[in-house]
Amino acid sequence: MLRFIAQRLLLLPVLLFLFSVVVFILVEAPPGDFLTSYMATLASGGSSIETEQLEALKQQFGLDQPIHIQYLRWMESLSKGDLGLSLEYQRPNIDLIGERLWLTIALALFAFFITWIIAIPAGIYSATHQNSLLDYVLTVLNYIGVATPNFLLALILMWVAYAQFNVSITGLFSSDYIQAPWSVARVIDLLQHIWLPAIVLGIGGTARLTRIMRANLLDELHKPYVVTARAKGLSEWKVVLKYPVRLAINPLVSTIGWYLPQLFSGSLIVATVMSLQNVGPLLLRALTQQDMYLAGSILLIYCFLTIIGTLISDVLLAIVDPRIRMEGA
Amino acid sequence: MSESTLAQPIEQALKSKAEDRVSVASNWQLVWWRFRKNRLAVLSALVLIGFYIVVLFPDFFSTQDHEFTDAKLAFIPAQGFHFFNGLTPSPWVPAVVGKRNLVTLRMEWNVDETKQVPVRFLTQGYKYKLFGLIESDLHLIGLADQKSEDRIYLLGTDRLGRDQWSRLMFGTRTSMTVGLIAVALSVILGVLLGGISGYFGGWADLIIQRFIELLQSLPTIPIWLAMTAALPRDWGPIEVFFAITVILAFIGWTTLGREVRGRFLSLREEDFVLAADLAGCSQLRIILRHMVPAFMSHIIATSTLAIPVMIINETSLSFLGLGIRPPAISWGVLLQEATNIQTLALAPWLLTPGIAVIVAVLAFNLVGDGLRDAADPYSR
Numbered sequence: 001m002l003r004f005i006a007q008r009l010l011l012l013p014v015l016l017f018l019f020s021v022v023v024f025i026l027v028e029a030p031p032g033d034f035l036t037s038y039m040a041t042l043a044s045g046g047s048s049i050e051t052e053q054l055e056a057l058k059q060q061f062g063l064d065q066p067i068h069i070q071y072l073r074w075m076e077s078l079s080k081g082d083l084g085l086s087l088e089y090q091r092p093n094i095d096l097i098g099e100r101l102w103l104t105i106a107l108a109l110f111a112f113f114i115t116w117i118i119a120i121p122a123g124i125y126s127a128t129h130q131n132s133l134l135d136y137v138l139t140v141l142n143y144i145g146v147a148t149p150n151f152l153l154a155l156i157l158m159w160v161a162y163a164q165f166n167v168s169i170t171g172l173f174s175s176d177y178i179q180a181p182w183s184v185a186r187v188i189d190l191l192q193h194i195w196l197p198a199i200v201l202g203i204g205g206t207a208r209l210t211r212i213m214r215a216n217l218l219d220e221l222h223k224p225y226v227v228t229a230r231a232k233g234l235s236e237w238k239v240v241l242k243y244p245v246r247l248a249i250n251p252l253v254s255t256i257g258w259y260l261p262q263l264f265s266g267s268l269i270v271a272t273v274m275s276l277q278n279v280g281p282l283l284l285r286a287l288t289q290q291d292m293y294l295a296g297s298i299l300l301i302y303c304f305l306t307i308i309g310t311l312i313s314d315v316l317l318a319i320v321d322p323r324i325r326m327e328g329a
Numbered sequence: 330m331s332e333s334t335l336a337q338p339i340e341q342a343l344k345s346k347a348e349d350r351v352s353v354a355s356n357w358q359l360v361w362w363r364f365r366k367n368r369l370a371v372l373s374a375l376v377l378i379g380f381y382i383v384v385l386f387p388d389f390f391s392t393q394d395h396e397f398t399d400a401k402l403a404f405i406p407a408q409g410f411h412f413f414n415g416l417t418p419s420p421w422v423p424a425v426v427g428k429r430n431l432v433t434l435r436m437e438w439n440v441d442e443t444k445q446v447p448v449r450f451l452t453q454g455y456k457y458k459l460f461g462l463i464e465s466d467l468h469l470i471g472l473a474d475q476k477s478e479d480r481i482y483l484l485g486t487d488r489l490g491r492d493q494w495s496r497l498m499f500g501t502r503t504s505m506t507v508g509l510i511a512v513a514l515s516v517i518l519g520v521l522l523g524g525i526s527g528y529f530g531g532w533a534d535l536i537i538q539r540f541i542e543l544l545q546s547l548p549t550i551p552i553w554l555a556m557t558a559a560l561p562r563d564w565g566p567i568e569v570f571f572a573i574t575v576i577l578a579f580i581g582w583t584t585l586g587r588e589v590r591g592r593f594l595s596l597r598e599e600d601f602v603l604a605a606d607l608a609g610c611s612q613l614r615i616i617l618r619h620m621v622p623a624f625m626s627h628i629i630a631t632s633t634l635a636i637p638v639m640i641i642n643e644t645s646l647s648f649l650g651l652g653i654r655p656p657a658i659s660w661g662v663l664l665q666e667a668t669n670i671q672t673l674a675l676a677p678w679l680l681t682p683g684i685a686v687i688v689a690v691l692a693f694n695l696v697g698d699g700l701r702d703a704a705d706p707y708s709r
Contacts, residue, residue, distance in 0.1 A: 018543060027559075143694065151649075155664070155668075269550065303547065
């Protein structure tokens with residue numbers, strides 16, 4: 001087990017190095033750089049910038065160096081834990097990302113738990129009451145859940161809340177707490193706001209997991225050991241929950257590998273629509289403004305979260321299902 | 330002797346005739362027979378055919394020039410369509426009347442159900458070029474009186490007074506083709522690279538598999554955004570369209586690649602492949618003539634299920650402003666108009682492209698599920 005985790009952890013720097021190259025090429029790829037678009041903005045506003053000042057800015061950010069030198073400089077500061085300065089905000093990137101990163105992770109984890117809390121009971125009910133009315137209703141809801149893009153669901157909810165109840169459901173905090181320092185009251189405020197975006201984010205995954213759970217459990221329920229258990233006079237609850245459900249959950253654990261990363265990157269869209277203060281909208285703005293070091297840092301963080309998500313799923317799978325470990329060794 | 334014993338040989342003969350039909354049927358026929366049994370999938374397939382007819386003839390289904398703008402005509406509500414006038418079948422739409430609000434000085438439009446504007450099916454309207462070649466002015470729905478000042482607003486107008494229905498037709502054309510082309514590209518990539526990986530094995534397999542793993546561990550949405558943000562700003566709509574499809578396909582092919590590889594690995598050991606090899610077939614012929622047809626139905630099922638994912642991705646990217654860009658129209662571009670909640674409360678018909686997205690994705694998923702169940706006619 002420990003060897004398995006160690007192997008995975010050793011792979012982490014290799015992957016991160018490869019991703020950093022990909023990310024750097026991507027943020028470097030747009031023609032021109034931040035300063036050209038910055039100058040265009042200034043010119044359209046009627047003001048301009050001194051040539052010397054421009055040169056100074058260029059040197060400060062190393063934009064006058066060839067690409068591979070820029071990359072090496074970026075890597076050098078990254079290895080010291082320094083994410084660099086944002087070109088647009090003129091502030092350290094780490095300050096800009098800081099709190100937003102934790103909100104990104106919190107949102108994804110919330111969505112994840114909501115998914116499991118809904119999907120497993122719904123799947124069990126559908127499988128044990130196959131072809132009942134509620135089973136059909138759940139199946140229809142599942143299909144619609146898969147077919148509705150996140151941003152569309154968010155839009156519809158926001159519209160209904162605004163048009164019917166005249167409330168705005170955007171943001172993660174109420175206005176009193178947006179700038180406030182962390183406190184118990186702020187956490188409670190966050191909890192009051194986070195569940196709706198979390199549901200929006202998790203709805204597609206919930207639909208899929210319910211279908212997987214239903215199919216898995218149906219396979220198990222038709223096996224002879226279930227008949228035996230029933231023949232021995234166990235209560236129906238125990239017949240279903242004791243073994244078949246436990247076996248049917250195993251394949252669900254392996255879905256964490258793609259589901260958790262998907263939640264991290266999917267939160268970007270939900271956050272943009274519902275104007276949540278996580279890294280998603282920041283990345284979007286950085287990309288359109290060519291604020292390359294900020295965009296690069298956020299992209300690299302997304303890569304890191306994706307790798308960690310896969311790692312967590314591998315470890316959990318190895319814990320839940322010992323057979324996996326046997327194959328790995 | 331009862332009747333039943335007499336009837337038995339006849340029944341058996343009938344049954345064996347049906348069995349004969351099954352045993353001589355081609356693979357595709359078997360797949361079709363099984364697919365046909367799934368009514369929901371067949372219905373969804375018809376819906377999709379309807380969508381693609383719109384893709385082929387968007388102008389025919391439009392009621393107005395989709396590029397026509399007039400700020401005075403902003404936010405006209407959807408009219409609603411009536412097939413009967415009283416009891417006689419005579420289609421009409423209610424007229425819209427505008428009144429300037431003296432406080433905000435904005436035009437406010439309302440549907441006046443008492444004033445009928447008669448319309449006709451398959452009639453003349455604005456001129457357009459079919460496939461950019463043949464000039465035509467035939468439309469599905471048009472005004473009965475060509476010279477009348479009234480217009481048809483089936484789904485209302487947006488903030489620039491553009492007709493939502495006609496724009497939706499053109500958005501359908503873009504969004505439905507992006508999905509199709511992106512999946513076609515990823516099938517080519519997936520079959521080619523997955524095939525090389527599975528058929529030849531060895532170091533080629535190793536490199537391709539590691540490459541697939543690398544791509545699959547990238548965070549898709551952020552990387553897509555970064556790629557589309559890297560597209561030059563001065564590219565025209567068609568260049569952007571193809572760039573977006575390539576970007577979508579670039580990450581989308583990996584699942585297919587893995588599936589193809591798995592099929593090749595299992596088929597490589599089959600007797601018929603060995604027989605073809607001994608008979609002196611070239612490797613290309615073995616792959617294309619003997620192996621690919623054996624799992625073609627699976628590829629089609631998997632790629633049908635991949636199309637709705639592509640459609641959702643394209644719509645999301647365009648919605649965020651980093652996919653298809655105006656003046657080009659796609660469902661995502663249309664939904665961008667609905668971003669502002671105050672506007673949306675004023676003009677809820679701006680959400681109608683969302684219905685198109687859900688219906689299309691649902692239909693693709695149901696057809697894909699039906700195909701997947703039918704793909705293996707020898708199972709059971």
